[in-house]
Amino acid sequence: MRRQDDSVRRKALNFEVVYHKFVPIYPLCSPFPTPNSDVNIDFPYPPMIRVTDVAKWYGSIRAVENINFSLAPGEIVGFVGPNGAGKSTVLKMLATYLLPTSGKIIIDGLDVVTHPLSIRRKIGYLSGDTPLYQAMRVDKFLRFCGKARGLSGNILDKKLAWVVDICGLSPHLYKRIDQCSTGFRQRIGVGAALIHDPPILLLDEPTHGFDPLQVLAFRDLIQSLSENRIILFSSHIIHEVAALSDRVLIIHQGNLLADGSIDNLAQKTGQSRDLEAIFAHLVRQQNCGEIAHA
Numbered sequence: 261m262r263r264q265d266d267s268v269r270r271k272a273l274n275f276e277v278v279y280h281k282f283v284p285i286y287p288l289c290s291p292f293p294t295p296n297s298d299v300n301i302d303f304p305y306p307p308m309i310r311v312t313d314v315a316k317w318y319g320s321i322r323a324v325e326n327i328n329f330s331l332a333p334g335e336i337v338g339f340v341g342p343n344g345a346g347k348s349t350v351l352k353m354l355a356t357y358l359l360p361t362s363g364k365i366i367i368d369g370l371d372v373v374t375h376p377l378s379i380r381r382k383i384g385y386l387s388g389d390t391p392l393y394q395a396m397r398v399d400k401f402l403r404f405c406g407k408a409r410g411l412s413g414n415i416l417d418k419k420l421a422w423v424v425d426i427c428g429l430s431p432h433l434y435k436r437i438d439q440c441s442t443g444f445r446q447r448i449g450v451g452a453a454l455i456h457d458p459p460i461l462l463l464d465e466p467t468h469g470f471d472p473l474q475v476l477a478f479r480d481l482i483q484s485l486s487e488n489r490i491i492l493f494s495s496h497i498i499h500e501v502a503a504l505s506d507r508v509l510i511i512h513q514g515n516l517l518a519d520g521s522i523d524n525l526a527q528k529t530g531q532s533r534d535l536e537a538i539f540a541h542l543v544r545q546q547n548c549g550e551i552a553h554a
Contacts, residue, residue: 307332308460308490309354314363316349323349324514327363331490333459336482338501339494340539341511347494348388350511351464354492355385367460381409384453388464388494390445392452394438398429401437402451409456423451426481442469450481461485463493467500479504502535510539517542 307330315325324346331337339347352358353365356376365372367379393401402423406416424430427447432440437448446469453461467475482491482504495501501508502522510518510525518525522533531537 308368310364310366311350311354312364312366314350314353314360314365316346316353316358317361322514324511324516327511327516329509329516329519331492333488333490334486335506336486336491336504337493337507337509338505339492339509339511340496340498340501340535341494342496345496345511346514347496347511348464351385351462351492351494352387355383355387355462356380357385357387381456382458383460383462384456384458385462386446386449386453386464386466388468390449390468392437392445392448395436397434397436398440398448399424399433401448402429402455405452406455411456419455419457422457423454426484427451427454428477443471443474446470447474450478454485459489461489461491461493463491465495466493467495467497475500498536498539508535510542512543512546515546517546 309331311327311329314327316323327346327350339350341347349358353360353372354367356372356379359373368382370378372379393404396404399420402420403416406419411419424433427450429444429447429451432444437445440448446466450463450466453463467478470478482493485491493504505522507521508518508525509516518528518538520528522535522538525531525535525538526533529538529541531541
């Protein structure tokens with residue numbers, strides 16, 4: 261159903277509006293205490309994220325529909341599709357920035373609709389527009405994000421030093437953010453998403469503005485972080501996804517066309533291990549299906 265006539269959804273939506281209106285801080289940096297109502301779902305090998313029949317509508321405009329997938333710790337998952345395919349919408353729903361119109365998103369046993377703040381404590385999220393306070397110094401901004409995440413004292417100092425090291429921020433640590441290059445600002449955004457050492461990392465177009473050397477350094481960073489985390493990153497640059505991902509989600513026109521490793525997708529589609537060829541084949545199939553049903 262497109263209408264959200266469920267009272268819990270309405271209450272959650274109203275709360276989200278109030279929360280973002282009166283707490284204008286870095287996205288998902290919650291200063292509020294986390295409710296002690298976490299309930300874990302017991303699976304033999306439980307995924308940490310389960311997305312079931314999720315749709316998002318803006319009035320009469322469909323953004324995404326029938327989205328289904330699950331993610332477990334240790335996975336690097338690339339979310340690939342053209343601009344406007346629905347990648348950012350899905351990531352925003354996972355990050356509790358948007359509520360799904362229908363379907364369910366369960367993260368570590370919690371529903372994004374009823375437990376948004378608890379979920380935010382588990383997530384590091386870098387949105388596509390890299391929201392940073394441009395007039396702040398890099399070190400002060402990261403410290404601010406850490407405090408907003410509830411860190412203080414020696415723990416904050418250690419996490420800050422860790423983020424500066426792994427993201428390579430020391431060359432411009434004491435510069436104002438607006439004096440840094442586009443690529444460096446992306447690295448600051450990744451650092452802000454990591455400052456509380458979350459088990460889930462959601463990155464929307466994280467290599468935007470990177471030069472080739474920065475792209476290679478980013479791959480090393482993500483691989484070094486992946487052992488005990490879920491890392492889901494979006495891109496419309498297919499070769500970046502192919503180079504880094506253990507698994508690929510392919511989305512086009514709001515529909516999830518495929519989910520699997522490149523080897524698995526090549527076998528299913530009868531294509532080579534070329535992700536571009538697999539993507540083109542799936543898009544042609546979708547377009548042919550739409551023409552047939554027109």
